[in-house]
Amino acid sequence: MIDARTGKPLTTDSPEAAEQYQRAVDRVLGSETGAAETLDHALALDGNFAMALAARYMLANDAKSADADLFKERALLAAEVALPWERAHISALFALLADPYTNLAATEAYIAANPCDLLVISQLCGYLIFYGGARKLERVLNIMESVDPSLHDDWACLARLGFAASEAGDRNRGRVLIERALQQRPQALYAIHSYAHVLHDQCKPEESLDLLGNWLDEHRRSAEGGAMYGHVQWHLALAEWQLGLTDQAWQRYARYCAPETTRCGPVLTLADCGGFLLREYLRTVTPRPVSAAVSALSERFSSMLSHPFIALHLAGIQASAGDIAALEQSSAAIVARESSDQTRLSLRLVDAVSQFARGQYAGAAEALKLVSADQRIGVGGSYVERALIDLLEARAVELAD
Numbered sequence: 001m002i003d004a005r006t007g008k009p010l011t012t013d014s015p016e017a018a019e020q021y022q023r024a025v026d027r028v029l030g031s032e033t034g035a036a037e038t039l040d041h042a043l044a045l046d047g048n049f050a051m052a053l054a055a056r057y058m059l060a061n062d063a064k065s066a067d068a069d070l071f072k073e074r075a076l077l078a079a080e081v082a083l084p085w086e087r088a089h090i091s092a093l094f095a096l097l098a099d100p101y102t103n104l105a106a107t108e109a110y111i112a113a114n115p116c117d118l119l120v121i122s123q124l125c126g127y128l129i130f131y132g133g134a135r136k137l138e139r140v141l142n143i144m145e146s147v148d149p150s151l152h153d154d155w156a157c158l159a160r161l162g163f164a165a166s167e168a169g170d171r172n173r174g175r176v177l178i179e180r181a182l183q184q185r186p187q188a189l190y191a192i193h194s195y196a197h198v199l200h201d202q203c204k205p206e207e208s209l210d211l212l213g214n215w216l217d218e219h220r221r222s223a224e225g226g227a228m229y230g231h232v233q234w235h236l237a238l239a240e241w242q243l244g245l246t247d248q249a250w251q252r253y254a255r256y257c258a259p260e261t262t263r264c265g266p267v268l269t270l271a272d273c274g275g276f277l278l279r280e281y282l283r284t285v286t287p288r289p290v291s292a293a294v295s296a297l298s299e300r301f302s303s304m305l306s307h308p309f310i311a312l313h314l315a316g317i318q319a320s321a322g323d324i325a326a327l328e329q330s331s332a333a334i335v336a337r338e339s340s341d342q343t344r345l346s347l348r349l350v351d352a353v354s355q356f357a358r359g360q361y362a363g364a365a366e367a368l369k370l371v372s373a374d375q376r377i378g379v380g381g382s383y384v385e386r387a388l389i390d391l392l393e394a395r396a397v398e399l400a401d
Contacts, residue, residue: 003051005151006116010051011082017045021052028055029122029156030188033225035059050078054090055119061097062265085114092120100127108143115148118156125160129167130267130309130381134374137168155184155191163194166201167383174198187219189226196235201383208239230262234272241279250280259293267309270301271381274313275388277320278353282395287322287357298326305330306337309380311346312388315353327354345375349389356392361400368393 001010001018005025010018020042027035036059042052053075060068072094079087092110095103107124111117125140132139144161151157158181166174175198181191192215199208212235216223223229233256240249255261257272264272273294281287290298298317304310311334318326327350334347352367368389376386 005118005154006085006114007150008085009083010049011078011086012046012049012052014042014045014049017042017049017052020045021049021055024052024055025119026156026185028059029118029190030185031190031193031226031228032188033222033229047074048078048081050075050082050086050090053078054093058093058097058119058123088114089117089120092117093123096120096123096127100124101131111143112146115146116151118147118151118154118160121147122156122160125164132380134378137164137377140164141168153180155181155188158184159188159191159194163197166194166198171198171202175202186215187222189223189228189232192219193228193232193235196232197382197384200235200238200387205239205242208235209243212236212239225263227263227265228268230257230264231268231272233257234276237276238279241276246280258291259297260291266297266300270297270310270313271385273297274316275384278313278316278388279391281316281320282356282391285399287320290317290321302330302333305334305350306340306343306346307380308342308345308349308378309385312349312353312379312385315350316388319353319357322357324354324357327357342378345371345378349379352392352396356396361396365393365396365400368396 001012001015002008003010004022010021012018020038024035024038024042027033027038036056039052039056039059042049043056046052053071057068057071057075060071075090079090088110092107096107107120111121111124121143125143128136128140141164144157144164147157147161158177162174162177162181165177178191178194178198181188182195185191192212196208196212199211212232216232216236223232233252237249237252237257240252253276257276259269259273262269262272277290294317298314301310301314305314311330315327315330318330330350331347331354334343334350337343348367348371352364355364355367371389376389379385379389
């Protein structure tokens with residue numbers, strides 16, 4: 001049994017298990033529903049299939065499932081009799097999941113030697129998008145450009161390369177690559193999500209409204225269980241909001257994207273919630289109460305304010321609620337941490353949002369003026385986050401005049 005992307009043998013006596021594993025990897029790379037169930041089917045056919053056990057551990061670990069450690073133990077045991085390349089894959093994947101920062105250099109060395117391993121490559125690039133610092137855009141693009149040429153027409157590679165190219169500034173190239181990915185696998189949530197980012201970055205909410213609306217109508221049944229489903233709905237709500245369809249945008253946000261309803265993981269939920277609430281607050285400069293679920297989400301991240309991505313979105317929620325006391329507590333919590341470039345940037349962002357919420361618009365504008373382009377990239381996330389900082393600064397300047 002040969003792995004389709006790497007061209008290397010898989011250690012399993014069941015051709016059907018191998019087929020199910022590869023189908024599951026496609027669903028993982030597409031952020032589609034059904035990946036765990038498909039892996040479970042593969043494992044029912046071959047309970048010692050090391051690669052399937054490793055992928056199942058990755059999903060269980062991400063979901064914080066109680067059985068994650070059991071999958072890990074089984075994968076490591078099965079790896080003892082697997083092929084060397086499978087052991088190397090499992091070792092690299094598990095190290096990245098356990099401590100991505102410490103194992104960053106080792107992971108990059110692994111993918112340089114194994115440029116067909118899109119599963120590890122996708123995990124690494126996902127980490128770098130949030131934590132890769134000021135040089136992350138070219139770093140992620142270089143990693144995707146280095147993928148083995150045999151995969152340059154693979155939809156999963158095309159979608160990631162297109163997203164990386166767009167983020168690094170070549171939006172036209174990014175769009176073409178992602179369109180090719182969608183032609184091959186139109187149901188891929190990851191690919192349509194990448195397309196939504198390109199359209200946002202090209203300032204084309206009308207196209208986004210049409211494209212995402214049609215895609216969701218066509219693929220809703222297979223998409224709505226996927227991890228990114230709520231986030232794709234968020235992109236559609238954002239396009240509606242940008243076009244002045246405010247009530248429609250709020251209804252969509254409440255139904256699919258709010259902490260009460262989304263299927264996204266906690267960090268993406270915070271980004272969608274904070275990003276949407278802060279945008280609306282900047283438009284109206286009118287606070288509105290937040291729900292108990294939003295308050296619980298904020299509390300969950302209150303100990304992580306030293307990361308600028310968390311600080312920006314948490315402060316956005318607090319400002320949108322008119323909670324000056326919470327903003328002050330956030331600033332104090334950051335000051336209490338050991339000083340670093342990251343904590344100083346977090347403090348500047350929170351203080352700028354706090355000044356805006358107090359009506360001190362000139363002060364907010366001045367504070368944000370000092371946040372360099374490199375620092376804005378280093379906040380983490382995508383251009384959507386950098387655009388949010390730009391919006392905050394532009395609105396502060398407008399109201400200060």
